[in-house]
Amino acid sequence: MIEIIATVESVYQATELLPSVDTIFFGEEKFGLRLPCSFSKSEQKELVALAHAAGKQVMVAVNGIMHPDKMKEIPEYLHFLKSIHVDKISLGDPGIIFVMQQQPELALPFIYDGQTLVTSARQVNFWGRKGANGAVLAREVPFIEMKEMTDHLNIPTEVLVYGATCIHHSKRPLLQNYFHYTKQDEVDEKPQNLFLSEEKREKTHYSIYEDNHGTHIFASDDICLMNELPELVANGYQTWKLDGIFTTGQNFVEIVQLYDTVRKEIEKNTYTTRQIAHYASRVNQLHPVHRTLSTGFYNINPEKIK
Numbered sequence: 397m398i399e400i401i402a403t404v405e406s407v408y409q410a411t412e413l414l415p416s417v418d419t420i421f422f423g424e425e426k427f428g429l430r431l432p433c434s435f436s437k438s439e440q441k442e443l444v445a446l447a448h449a450a451g452k453q454v455m456v457a458v459n460g461i462m463h464p465d466k467m468k469e470i471p472e473y474l475h476f477l478k479s480i481h482v483d484k485i486s487l488g489d490p491g492i493i494f495v496m497q498q499q500p501e502l503a504l505p506f507i508y509d510g511q512t513l514v515t516s517a518r519q520v521n522f523w524g525r526k527g528a529n530g531a532v533l534a535r536e537v538p539f540i541e542m543k544e545m546t547d548h549l550n551i552p553t554e555v556l557v558y559g560a561t562c563i564h565h566s567k568r569p570l571l572q573n574y575f576h577y578t579k580q581d582e583v584d585e586k587p588q589n590l591f592l593s594e595e596k597r598e599k600t601h602y603s604i605y606e607d608n609h610g611t612h613i614f615a616s617d618d619i620c621l622m623n624e625l626p627e628l629v630a631n632g633y634q635t636w637k638l639d640g641i642f643t644t645g646q647n648f649v650e651i652v653q654l655y656d657t658v659r660k661e662i663e664k665n666t667y668t669t670r671q672i673a674h675y676a677s678r679v680n681q682l683h684p685v686h687r688t689l690s691t692g693f694y695n696i697n698p699e700k701i702k
Contacts, residue, residue: 398634398659401455401554402652405432405644410443412649414450416656421455421486421637425607426466427473428457429488430562432641434607441480453483459509460609461567462489470495474502484529493526505529507554511562512536517548524551530635535561535619538696539627546632555628557621558651558679559639560603560614561692567610589686603642603687617690618642618683622658622676623669624694629662647682654678 401419404410410420422443425434435443440456447454456477462470470492477485484505487493496503508514508523509532520531530552533542542555590604603614621628628634638655640648654675661667683689693701 398629398636398663399552400636400638400652400656400659402638402648403432403559403640404443405640405648407439407442407446409645409649410446412646413652414447414452416649416653417452419453419455419483420447421457423457423459424473425609426469427460427462428486429460429565429609430605430607430612430641431457432644437476440477444480444482448481455484455486455507456482458485458492459488462491467491467495471499471502474504477504478502486532490526496527507532510534515541517545520545520553521548521550530554532637536693536701538693538698538701539624541698542633543631549632552635553633554635554637555621555633556619557625557628557636557638557655558619559637560618560642560687562612563602563615564613565610601688605641614642615692617688617692619692619694620676620679620683620689621691621694622655622679623672624691625655625658625672626662626667626669642687643682643684647684651679651682 399419400417401421402413402417403421404413410422413420420443422433422435422440423431424437424440425431444454458470458473460466474496482504484507486507486509488509488511493506496506506528507530508526508528510519510523511532512534514520514523514531515534515537520533523531528551532554535556601616605612605614625636636655636659638652643651658667658672658675661671680689
């Protein structure tokens with residue numbers, strides 16, 4: 397069965413998304429990276445209850461790099477997540493695995509999210525042997541290599557099928573530093589729709605996002621793999637992630653609904669390429685006008701990746 401995982405930006409949006417997804421993804425900014433919203437503990441409890449009432453699951457982002465000050469708070473947060481019956485967490489810091497091994501009463505099912513570090517079946521399976529129930533495949537792995545990996549994967553492997561790709565992360569608050577240095581007032585705590593552009597490549601527009609983990613820079617194009625979904629399923633990639641960090645409100649809900657429609661058609665084997673192309677066109681219409689879509693690294697020849 398195909399699993400759809402989608403980020404949520406509010407409790408209301410979660411109620412709109414739940415009929416179309418299997419798992420909602422959210423968290424608290426202190427512990428989770430690049431989230432559309434940071435939820436309070438009471439809101440996290442409410443989201444878990446909503447999902448379970450709908451027969452769905454929740455995955456909580458605990459995927460930040462936990463420096464010593466934050467690592468001290470991890471046991472308390474894991475205890476809280478267990479108390480509200482979270483189904484699984486997403487993590488990238490091996491220190492959290494160590495904490496759960498040392499304190500089994502805090503252990504939760506987890507998906508390993510090492511971002512750009514997970515590029516082969518060997519790496520995926522390594523984390524499977526460490527207890528992971530799944531792993532997030534790096535966005536930079538082209539389909540040719542994904543296809544070669546298929547027969548060697550021992551745990552489910554998540555693929556980003558819609559959303560933004562982070563290409564750089566600095567612990568420094570670069571946006572905040574820039575505004576201070578230029579003596580400008582920030583519009584709010586997290587200015588949105590800000591971009592970097594390379595001097596010799598004016599069409600580049602690397603979007604910037606800042607949270608308490610630092611500054612994150614994203615690729616010019618967001619990912620849309622709508623047309624590639626049948627191919628992904630045929631090769632065993634049935635865990636789909638949709639990230640709404642830059643696509644907000646009802647538009648993101650409608651995009652998720654489109655992916656759910658295609659998912660059902662694929663499972664019944666009633667889809668047509670023409671239908672899917674139509675849905676892909678609709679995704680383009682719903683996508684933010686100031687952002688562009690592509691298939692990212694999916695169709696790139698691996699020999700051309702440096």
